[in-house]
Amino acid sequence: MTEMLAGARQQRILDALREREQVRVTSLASELGVSEMTVRRDLNALAARGALVKVHGGATLDAAPTSNEPGFTHKLSLESGEKQAIARAAAGLIKPGMSIALNSGTTTFALAAQCTGIKDLTVVTNSPRIAEVFHAAANPTQNIILTGGTRTVSDALVGPLALSALGQLHVDLLFLGVHGMTVEDGFTTPNMLEAQTNQAFIKAAARQVIVADHTKWGVTGLCQIVPLSQVDALITGPRLDAEAQEILRQSLDTLILA
Amino acid sequence: MTEMLAGARQQRILDALREREQVRVTSLASELGVSEMTVRRDLNALAARGALVKVHGGATLDAAPTSNEPGFTHKLSLESGEKQAIARAAAGLIKPGMSIALNSGTTTFALAAQCTGIKDLTVVTNSPRIAEVFHAAANPTQNIILTGGTRTVSDALVGPLALSALGQLHVDLLFLGVHGMTVEDGFTTPNMLEAQTNQAFIKAAARQVIVADHTKWGVTGLCQIVPLSQVDALITGPRLDAEAQEILRQSLDTLILA
DNA sequence: TCAAATTCAAACAAATTCGATCACATTCTA
DNA sequence: TAGAATGTGATCGAATTTGTTTGAATTTGA
The missing domain is CATH 3.40.50.1360 (Rossmann fold)
Structure with missing residues (x-):
């Protein structure tokens, strides 16, 4: 299987997050077939953009979604x-x-x-x-x-x-x-x-x-x-x-x- | 196989992109039978027109892979x-x-x-x-x-x-x-x-x-x-x-x- | 509270990707 | 036909990405 582009991988993290409310670094690493370090770097990048919030062990969705989001x-x-x-x-x-x-x-x-x-x-x-x-x-x-x-x-x-x-x-x-x-x-x-x-x-x-x-x-x-x-x-x-x-x-x- | 005009090649890149959402430089090079350098030049030209967005390793259609947040x-x-x-x-x-x-x-x-x-x-x-x-x-x-x-x-x-x-x-x-x-x-x-x-x-x-x-x-x-x-x-x-x-x-x- | 287990990130290394540059071939033009 | 312009391929150093190691930080359980 051809390896995934970095952007696509981050998109899959967000998809998983929307589905499960929270994700763990370890499970993401095995699901995506990359090292934990890479997952952490992705989470950092996504957190820096405000797309998610890092917590110990993984990440969660933003606690207070902005008003333009449904929900x-x-x-x-x-x-x-x-x-x-x-x-x-x-x-x-x-x-x-x-x-x-x-x-x-x-x-x-x-x-x-x-x-x-x-x-x-x-x-x-x-x-x-x-x-x-x-x-x-x-x-x-x-x-x-x-x-x-x-x-x-x-x-x-x-x-x-x-x-x-x-x-x-x-x-x-x-x-x-x-x-x-x-x-x-x-x-x-x-x-x-x-x-x-x-x-x-x-x-x-x-x-x-x-x-x-x-x-x-x-x-x-x-x-x-x-x-x-x-x-x-x-x-x-x-x-x-x-x-x-x-x-x-x-x-x-x-x-x-x- | 007769060589392709540059315009037609770029069109094929766009077609592939529409179909797959994302393309890699390496795979495009072998599919089109040209060097990676040529693919990169094509991607640059297309990106300059706004037809696609370059990312590391290839290109995607949408600029923001997350689509979550504005500006x-x-x-x-x-x-x-x-x-x-x-x-x-x-x-x-x-x-x-x-x-x-x-x-x-x-x-x-x-x-x-x-x-x-x-x-x-x-x-x-x-x-x-x-x-x-x-x-x-x-x-x-x-x-x-x-x-x-x-x-x-x-x-x-x-x-x-x-x-x-x-x-x-x-x-x-x-x-x-x-x-x-x-x-x-x-x-x-x-x-x-x-x-x-x-x-x-x-x-x-x-x-x-x-x-x-x-x-x-x-x-x-x-x-x-x-x-x-x-x-x-x-x-x-x-x-x-x-x-x-x-x-x-x-x-x-x-x-x-x- | 302490100790073990887990998680984190810095540092380094390896692999990949990028683009500047030069060389070569083809096409266009005078 | 000579010369310029353009497109393409190849090379090489720089930049980027990813994985591994290692020690620090954090959490968990007693």
Whole structure:
């Protein structure tokens, strides 16, 4: 059998990776009929191009696929219709020319996907993934600002840099995703650094809108962001039980059931 | 067998390529009954017309065998050998426990892929893509800081937020990718905002190392970042011509040929 | 924590491939 | 027909790719 061109061999590595999610140096070497050193060199080359990520013993696919790849956005669209409905209702509040802020979260991510067509929009976010959505859409009238900071496991940029950045900015409207909300503890999140960053988001916005599906009601995370009464509006789903709706109506200026 | 006209022979190469996806110089030479040198000349001519893409050992139809990523990776794969060597040499300067900075660029990206295994490393970057490499590798001993700012087409975060963030940070070692370097104009980049951000990178670092392959020599971008003499070291490839090497040796403390 | 097994990459060596250069043959042109 | 232009083959040093060795680094299991 005639030996393979180097490019074809690397292509086969990528094919194997897409099929199996992860590959081992040893198995690739025997499958491709080359030495382990050659496989390692191929993995280095592919990793340098961002096509895969090396791990000890082999390689895996990129943990966070870019939004133009099928999978990420697709997976999200399959997700609960409630999040989509909330995102649509939230997008309805945004007018061309506004400046908005989005913290990191799945609901705000769904909202971002709804906003790529809005003209003259300025968006401040601490989520690289949300920034990527706008960047991929490449709307020349939009201005996307990433706060900076260190990244948490949930794709949020937090810490001193994020706080410093948000301290320099002011937006018309903030959409804040949260992990839990109760009467006693208000809006909460499990990560202390994210809580701190979210407080900075609130300070930076003239109006605050919480976006949270009905499953968040009754949940308390580690850290309080703000009490219920400290925000202007909440957008949630109609499946939230009546008692909770009543409580929220009394605590907030505006309750929107998407 | 009567000899073939050059045009007809090249057509047969293209036919073979369409059928097989890839062709080798050696097999084409025997199939067509000509020397390998002649096949190479044909491949060069066809490559110059854009009809195929030469690779080591033969040629393929598609430029990027991966088809995964746009522009960014394509540019990298052209210089892969030299960029890889530069990245390796640069990684050799990094010790566990250090704090480093990487600006946005293909060479620094290749370097990032080499650094995911280094322990207790703090990395400051203005490239979401570089941050993503480290994040995907998920080394728990590493601390990744993204500067924030607005994103340029070349994946760099720039502007007031980036400058503000870099003003608050100090790192041991900076690796800076550039677009051009000449005696008269020093290190340059085509984007004014990136030049400004790169200057902030330089101020934030105790030592500065430029990483640039030999094709950058003699190129002048729109904006100067710094004169040659203002950085501590340059890592480039051995294919840089001798005269340029001599000039650089006189302007810089350290010139490393990877 | 230590020790064994595994994995990694640098260094060197071998094989292959590339392209500059020169020599030769054929074709074109004055 | 002489001379130039072009295409082709051959040679040789440089560059690239690949494999092997070896020691360091990492993971794993106690």
